[in-house]
Amino acid sequence: xxxxxxxxxxxxxxxxxxxxxMDRASSFTSxxxxxxxxxxxxxxxxxxxxxxxESDPHLWMSVWIGDALVAAAIAAVTMLLKAxxxxxxxxxxxxxxxxxxxxxxxxxxxxxxxVLARAGVFTPLPAVWLLLYGASFISSGSFSIRVVPLMGALxxxxxxAACFVPLSVGNVLMGAGFGGLHVIFGFIIARxxxx
Amino acid sequence: xxxxxxxxxxxxxETKIPDFDRLIHEKTRLAIxxxxxxxxxxxxxxxxxxxxxxxxNVSVHTRKLEEANYLNCxxxxxxxxxxxxxxxxxxGRRAFERYLSHMEALIKxxxxx
Numbered sequence: 001x002x003x004x005x006x007x008x009x010x011x012x013x014x015x016x017x018x019x020x021x022m023d024r025a026s027s028f029t030s031x032x033x034x035x036x037x038x039x040x041x042x043x044x045x046x047x048x049x050x051x052x053x054e055s056d057p058h059l060w061m062s063v064w065i066g067d068a069l070v071a072a073a074i075a076a077v078t079m080l081l082k083a084x085x086x087x088x089x090x091x092x093x094x095x096x097x098x099x100x101x102x103x104x105x106x107x108x109x110x111x112x113x114x115v116l117a118r119a120g121v122f123t124p125l126p127a128v129w130l131l132l133y134g135a136s137f138i139s140s141g142s143f144s145i146r147v148v149p150l151m152g153a154l155x156x157x158x159x160x161a162a163c164f165v166p167l168s169v170g171n172v173l174m175g176a177g178f179g180g181l182h183v184i185f186g187f188i189i190a191r192x193x194x195x
Numbered sequence: 196x197x198x199x200x201x202x203x204x205x206x207x208x209e210t211k212i213p214d215f216d217r218l219i220h221e222k223t224r225l226a227i228x229x230x231x232x233x234x235x236x237x238x239x240x241x242x243x244x245x246x247x248x249x250x251x252n253v254s255v256h257t258r259k260l261e262e263a264n265y266l267n268c269x270x271x272x273x274x275x276x277x278x279x280x281x282x283x284x285x286x287g288r289r290a291f292e293r294y295l296s297h298m299e300a301l302i303k304x305x306x307x308x
Contacts, residue, residue, distance in 0.1 A: 008301070008302060008305035008306065010301070011298045011301040011302045011305065012302070014220070014225060014298050015298055015302075017222055017225050017226055017229070018225060018226075018229040018295070019229075020226070021225070021226035021227075021229035021230045021245060021246070022229050022230065022232065022233045024230065024245045025229070025230035025231075025233050025234055025237065025241075025245050094234070
């Protein structure tokens with residue numbers, strides 16, 4: 001009996017080694033935690049700045065697009081630094097799978113933004129941005145660390161709420177999502193996944 | 196302790212699983228083969244990060260797997276920096292699948308057999 005239990009444990013240890021190696025090998029772990037928090041901080045400032053601009057929705061949208069460009073630059077630099085520190089590639093299999101599934105919903109968001117802005121319809125933009133940004137994290141999350149899909153789901157919940165509110169409230173929800181969620185999850189990722 | 200456990204396990208392992216692959220069974224080599232089973236190829240540095248181990252350890256174990264024809268090794272230059280990429284050979288993949296079957300058999304035998 002003792003022998004059987006020992007063999008069973010022995011096999012389970014091997015299975016655990018296999019599972020851990022496969023998990024790590026198929027995950028993109030260079031998500032920047034501190035970079036995410038910095039992105040959140042700029043989004044909170046943007047929400048405050050953009051709040052009074054709802055009477056000029058074109059300007060409101062431009063302010064948020066400006067923040068998105070700043071966020072993309074912060075993400076690129078901090079991701080590169082984190083990957084370098086861990087000697088990881090940003091062009092390897094796990095990273096490639098992450099970026100493909102991450103970028104598809106964001107490209108959709110950019111196209112829908114263009115169409116809505118051309119039609120002069122701005123109220124749905126917070127819902128579109130929050131929903132598709134959340135979708136990009138849920139789809140790419142299966143190739144990355146475990147908290148990423150959870151963050152995506154929370155973005156989508158905020159996006160759902162944004163479907164039923166005016167632009168001014170949508171702006172607050174964007175501050176809560178792009179600001180608050182980034183700060184909180186950035187901190188969690190930085191503490192648990194090496195910066 | 197580990198040797199004593201191994202000695203105790205040996206009769207059962209040998210009777211139930213005669214062609215148990217000792218080469219893959221070593222923890223670091225098992226992790227290397229597992230990581231390569233879910234990626235077409237991985238660089239030396241990627242393997243080192245996945246395994247959280249030293250350069251020397253990765254070198255020693257990848258070489259053993261290469262000698263057994265379980266791994267392909269491709270050396271190249273990324274600019275001026277040398278780069279080594281590893282991939283699993285067909286023999287390596289078969290050996291890994293066989294090993295998984297053996298583990299499954301072990302667990303089944305221990306549970307019910």
